[in-house]
Amino acid sequence: MTTPTNETTSAEEKYRLALDYHAHGRAGKVEITPTKPTMTARDLSLAYSPGVAAPCLEIAKNPDDVYKYTAKGNLVAVLSNGTAVLGLGDIGPLAGKPVMEGKGVLFKRFADIDVFDIEINNRSVEEIVRTVKSLEPTFGGINLEDIKAPECFEVETQLQEIMDIPIFHDDQHGTAIIGGAAFLNACEITNRDISKVKVVVSGAGAAAIATANFLLELGVKRENVLMADSKGVIYKGRTEGMNKYKDAFANETKCRTLADAMVNADAFIGCSAKGLVSKDMVKAMAKDPIIFAMANPDPEITPEEVAQVRSDAIMATGRSDYANQVNNVLCFPFLFRGALDVRARKINEEMKKAAAMALAKLAKEEVPEDVKRAYGNENFSFGRNYLIPKPFDKRVLTWVAPAVAKAAMDSGVARMPIEDFNAYAKSLQERLGQVGSIMRNIRSRLPGAGKAEKPRIVFPEGTNARILKAVSILRDEGLIQPILLGNKKIIHRKMDELGVSNLKDLEIIYPEDNANYETFVKDYFTQRQRKGVSYSFAKDTMKRGNYFGSMMVKTGNADGMITGATQNYPECIRPIMKVIGTNSPGRAKVAGIMMLVFKQRVVFLADCTVQMNPDAHDLADIALSAAQMYRNVMQAEPRVAFLSYSNFGSNRDPQAAKMAEAVKIAKAKDPTLIADGEMQADVAVNADIMKNLFEFCSLDKAADVLIFPDLGSANISYKLLAQLGGATSIGPILLPLKYAINIVQRTSTVDEIVNMSHLTALISQEIKAHRALKHS
Numbered sequence: 001m002t003t004p005t006n007e008t009t010s011a012e013e014k015y016r017l018a019l020d021y022h023a024h025g026r027a028g029k030v031e032i033t034p035t036k037p038t039m040t041a042r043d044l045s046l047a048y049s050p051g052v053a054a055p056c057l058e059i060a061k062n063p064d065d066v067y068k069y070t071a072k073g074n075l076v077a078v079l080s081n082g083t084a085v086l087g088l089g090d091i092g093p094l095a096g097k098p099v100m101e102g103k104g105v106l107f108k109r110f111a112d113i114d115v116f117d118i119e120i121n122n123r124s125v126e127e128i129v130r131t132v133k134s135l136e137p138t139f140g141g142i143n144l145e146d147i148k149a150p151e152c153f154e155v156e157t158q159l160q161e162i163m164d165i166p167i168f169h170d171d172q173h174g175t176a177i178i179g180g181a182a183f184l185n186a187c188e189i190t191n192r193d194i195s196k197v198k199v200v201v202s203g204a205g206a207a208a209i210a211t212a213n214f215l216l217e218l219g220v221k222r223e224n225v226l227m228a229d230s231k232g233v234i235y236k237g238r239t240e241g242m243n244k245y246k247d248a249f250a251n252e253t254k255c256r257t258l259a260d261a262m263v264n265a266d267a268f269i270g271c272s273a274k275g276l277v278s279k280d281m282v283k284a285m286a287k288d289p290i291i292f293a294m295a296n297p298d299p300e301i302t303p304e305e306v307a308q309v310r311s312d313a314i315m316a317t318g319r320s321d322y323a324n325q326v327n328n329v330l331c332f333p334f335l336f337r338g339a340l341d342v343r344a345r346k347i348n349e350e351m352k353k354a355a356a357m358a359l360a361k362l363a364k365e366e367v368p369e370d371v372k373r374a375y376g377n378e379n380f381s382f383g384r385n386y387l388i389p390k391p392f393d394k395r396v397l398t399w400v401a402p403a404v405a406k407a408a409m410d411s412g413v414a415r416m417p418i419e420d421f422n423a424y425a426k427s428l429q430e431r432l433g434q435v436g437s438i439m440r441n442i443r444s445r446l447p448g449a450g451k452a453e454k455p456r457i458v459f460p461e462g463t464n465a466r467i468l469k470a471v472s473i474l475r476d477e478g479l480i481q482p483i484l485l486g487n488k489k490i491i492h493r494k495m496d497e498l499g500v501s502n503l504k505d506l507e508i509i510y511p512e513d514n515a516n517y518e519t520f521v522k523d524y525f526t527q528r529q530r531k532g533v534s535y536s537f538a539k540d541t542m543k544r545g546n547y548f549g550s551m552m553v554k555t556g557n558a559d560g561m562i563t564g565a566t567q568n569y570p571e572c573i574r575p576i577m578k579v580i581g582t583n584s585p586g587r588a589k590v591a592g593i594m595m596l597v598f599k600q601r602v603v604f605l606a607d608c609t610v611q612m613n614p615d616a617h618d619l620a621d622i623a624l625s626a627a628q629m630y631r632n633v634m635q636a637e638p639r640v641a642f643l644s645y646s647n648f649g650s651n652r653d654p655q656a657a658k659m660a661e662a663v664k665i666a667k668a669k670d671p672t673l674i675a676d677g678e679m680q681a682d683v684a685v686n687a688d689i690m691k692n693l694f695e696f697c698s699l700d701k702a703a704d705v706l707i708f709p710d711l712g713s714a715n716i717s718y719k720l721l722a723q724l725g726g727a728t729s730i731g732p733i734l735l736p737l738k739y740a741i742n743i744v745q746r747t748s749t750v751d752e753i754v755n756m757s758h759l760t761a762l763i764s765q766e767i768k769a770h771r772a773l774k775h776s
């Protein structure tokens with residue numbers, strides 16, 4: 001069982017940290033960002049008066065055009081009156097605002113849905129309903145939040161009747177869907193027949209009633225449910241503190257307190273308040289008790305307390321710092337995504353059930369590396385401590401949203417059915433950023449799983465844990481044939497430690513025992529004997545992974561190589577250069593190109609890693625290599641900007657002049673190249689500045705490839721962009737080489753090594769194709 005990760009932090013410290021987090025910089029957690037250019041007077045005349053009249057008139061003629069010309073289709077209101085804020089109770093709309101802003105952040109972070117949080121000073125059902133109804137023109141959906149029971153039931157039901165967009169009370173159904181998914185899996189793990197499970201529900205408010213109702217839909221019998229609220233167990237004939245929603249769960253029972261109800265109960269569902277469950281109550285439960293203590297921020301009982309009295313319990317809370325977070329965050333972003341994407345009129349039972357089933361099923365799939373990393377490299381697999389997926393698992397979006405969308409279509413509430421679910425899945429992945437889609441595109445261009453002719457990629461650092469984990473992923477995918485260099489015994493031991501048993505039959509080469517060793521030594525000696533290399537030195541050299549691996553690639557015993565996970569850059573590049581050298585016999589020297597992937601665009605930066613102070617000829621070659629790489633990877637023609645602190649001759653310093661000269665040389669070598677400079681970085685990446693200040697510039701849009709005057713500026717820029725600009729960096733990709741060999745960074749993660757391996761495999765394929773063309 002996981003304990004809170006930050007258990008050394010005191011409660012007061014956590015409180016202060018949370019306040020600092022919210023107050024730091026711009027107050028609160030959200031801001032509004034325009035999605036259209038607003039740089040110039042022309043832009044503003046389109047965004048606002050007079051231009052804005054055009055979409056207004058179109059929408060007046062055809063109301064559905066509101067989805068075409070405004071943000072409505074992707075805009076959800078998180079609306080609360082603050083009467084049941086988390087488990088903090090009736091603290092009012094103002095005090096509830098941080099929670100509503102927080103929900104908005106989660107909608108955006110997990111499903112790219114925009115949110116206005118709306119806090120209303122309104123307690124009566126009638127007034128809430130009137131207010132929300134009047135907001136219908138603004139929103140694509142309404143997420144009601146933290147409105148207390150029983151008013152919340154009335155509010156939701158009435159709004160669903162009178163409004164034509166999804167109305168969803170998150171505390172009811174979000175909790176029910178996640179609780180339901182986790183409950184199904186907990187029953188499966190403990191071999192329980194759901195129709196016989198005895199459930200105690202603590203709380204009879206929004207979350208509790210909805211979760212109990214959902215469990216009935218999943219197969220729990222009403223007579224097997226005992227519900228308790230602040231007045232004790234709800235039983236037939238009780239009159240105090242009752243309402244019709246509680247009435248529906250009033251059973252014939254002698255139990256009067258929660259403690260009575262817990263005796264021999266199979267499951268506990270808590271949607272009530274902190275600390276209501278004692279260790280004695282847990283002791284009294286049946287074998288393998290299922291305990292979902294979901295009150296926030298503090299559960300009805302903590303996992304530590306349960307562990308003190310029961311080792312057979314399956315435990316979940318609403319918190320992210322324990323295993324099994326049963327929290328509606330795993331539902332509302334993804335459910336709304338599916339509902340908005342088919343422009344559903346409502347969120348109905350079919351859609352809720354589809355979401356729960358998708359989540360329950362996804363939990364049984366193997367958990368990807370990036371999810372484990374997001375949670376401190378914990379090794380999740382379906383079981384007692386992993387009942388449902390994690391919110392940071394990107395697959396939740398691609399599993400839940402399509403399931404919900406399909407259920408909406410099948411149940412007849414979708415106004416805009418999805419025609420191509422494959423294209424829809426792709427669009428969902430793109431919402432989460434471009435890295436995934438770019439890498440998928442690269443993978444899709446590799447020969448394909450199951451085929452004999454897979455690119456063989458050699459990894460000289462065969463004992464490194466990150467390399468082995470990456471190789472394990474590559475092996476599973478089946479697109480690349482990895483080869484490891486190193487001592488077989490040590491590598492096998494490491495594999496056992498890491499639990500990557502799928503690698504045991506992988507080819508492992510210990511250089512000096514390999515049949516090619518003598519030939520490689522001779523080849524290297526012949527090549528370097530006039531550069532001070534003796535035969536015995538060549539023998540020693542060829543025992544080293546980077547030399548042997550490079551030689552394998554050179555002689556066609558491998559198609560590519562990945563190194564660098566454990567060594568510094570010069571240690572890797574020197575052997576490669578000595579064994580292989582560059583592509584052209586003429587001037588072109590090797591350069592390191594970084595691909596920086598931002599949410600909306602991709603830029604290539606060069607030279608980030610090799611040439612300290614390239615001259616104009618070197619820069620032209622670097623640009624041509626980078627442009628070619630861009631074409632290969634992005635399958636598009638790049639715009640190349642030669643960067644400087646000067647714009648088009650504004651400074652005559654030799655460093656600026658060198659960049660202008662490099663443009664001329666590059667264009668002379670490839671007249672089709674779209675390139676210009678020298679120019680400053682803001683001109684290069686902002687098409688508006690470019691157009692407004694330098695309309696003669698031959699790049700008609702922002703540049704895709706940025707060529708820097710020296711290694712210092714390139715290296716600093718890519719690191720800053722990766723750290724501060726939120727870009728994912730892929731590279732450095734070494735070009736031009738005769739062979740596909742790349743150096744990852746010592747800090748590279750498993751996923752980055754996997755990405756580089758795919759890219760290297762792709763480059764190896766292109767080099768092969770190029771050679772075949774030359775020889776045909």
Ligand SMILES: NC(=O)C1=CN([C@@H]2O[C@H](COP(=O)(O)OP(=O)(O)OC[C@H]3O[C@@H](n4cnc5c(N)ncnc54)[C@H](OP(=O)(O)O)[C@@H]3O)[C@@H](O)[C@H]2O)C=CC1
Pocket residue numbers: 083084085086087088146147148149170171172174175202203204205206207208228229230231232241270271272273274276294295296297317318326327328329
């Ligand atoms: N993990 C998750 O995803 C979610 C968790 N929750 C949590 O569930 C809890 C309830 O939220 P919600 O349903 O929105 O709130 P409501 O105000 O609608 O319901 C609260 C319920 O808890 C009961 N209750 C309060 N204090 C006690 C007590 N001392 N003993 C017994 N019962 C008590 C109330 O009883 P009575 O009816 O007698 O007043 C009421 O039935 C909160 O802690 C909230 O954070 C809610 C939504 C999602």
Ligand SMILES: CC(=O)C(=O)O
Pocket residue numbers: 085086087146170171295296318327328329
């Ligand atoms: C998670 C949530 O919505 C609540 O605790 O109210």
Ligand SMILES: [Mg+2]
Pocket residue numbers: 085086145146170171
């Ligand atoms: Mg809530």
